[in-house]
Amino acid sequence: MTFTIHGIARTRTSRVLWMAQELGVPYTHVKTAPGEGGTRSPAFRALSPMGRVPVLEMDGLVLSESLAINLHLAKAFETPLGPRTKEEDGLMTMWTLFAATELEPNAHEVLVHTLNRPEAERDPAARDAALAALARPLAALETALVAGGGHLVGGRFTVADLNVASILFYLRAAPGALAATPAVAALWDEAQARPAYAAMMRLREEG
Missing domain, CATH: 1.20.1050.10 (Glutathione S-transferase Yfyf (Class Pi); Chain A, domain 2)
Known part of the structure; x- marks a missing residue:
């Protein structure tokens, strides 16, 4: 199971990149900066109507909101960071x-x-x-x-x-x-x- 993170590390995307590093699984990082050519591009707005990073793509699911993304990733993989009950x-x-x-x-x-x-x-x-x-x-x-x-x-x-x-x-x-x-x-x-x-x-x- 792989996933893609859109955003740059000097934004709230850093939270999701931290989680990805904790998981230790392969992922793709698409460096998407705020502004023209990045978050304002039509392609990115199709993923994120608010035009904000980070965005997670995973098995057809598209998620925004960094903390929610982290909760999802913690449950998607077998890791002590996720809930046991x-x-x-x-x-x-x-x-x-x-x-x-x-x-x-x-x-x-x-x-x-x-x-x-x-x-x-x-x-x-x-x-x-x-x-x-x-x-x-x-x-x-x-x-x-x-x-x-x-x-x-x-x-x-x-x-x-x-x-x-x-x-x-x-x-x-x-x-x-x-x-x-x-x-x-x-x-x-x-x-x-x-x-x-x-x-x-x-x-x-x-x-």
């Missing part, structure tokens, strides 16, 4: 939605004002407000990780941890963002130490 499946979905709704909006705002914008255009007040807004969901995540022995589902590193970590990635240039949540910081450290994460980062460096 329907209960684990529910929990992995829950934590993925938590990451998307409770973490990502403010984590992305932190990213904008620490790395994405030129330094002269960054707003420290906006960054700090976003960090303050993250305190409650990070505390909830901390509680769950402590209860789970360092992981969110099944006592092992799963797609739930990967999807959450892919959003913690936005906080990498904000020193102290995880200081009040040591279990969250430990998960982030574990994620960065995984060979598949390192492989994904190499893909980002290649462009």
Whole structure:
């Protein structure tokens, strides 16, 4: 079973490339950049009417939304990252939605004002407000990780941890963002130490 990932590694496509590296199976990466000739091309719009990456093609199925793609891949292959029971499946979905709704909006705002914008255009007040807004969901995540022995589902590193970590990635240039949540910081450290994460980062460096 093979699949194709459309997108470039310096977008949310990096999350799916990370998952693909975790799976260790053959796949095709079609480097599709935002803009003319890429996401605005008729061929790509036929796959993704929103014109956004990443997009997964797999056995006739076309999926967008990076975190949903990861959930699908985790279940499509025999891997410890996927659910072993329907209960684990529910929990992995829950934590993925938590990451998307409770973490990502403010984590992305932190990213904008620490790395994405030129330094002269960054707003420290906006960054700090976003960090303050993250305190409650990070505390909830901390509680769950402590209860789970360092992981969110099944006592092992799963797609739930990967999807959450892919959003913690936005906080990498904000020193102290995880200081009040040591279990969250430990998960982030574990994620960065995984060979598949390192492989994904190499893909980002290649462009």
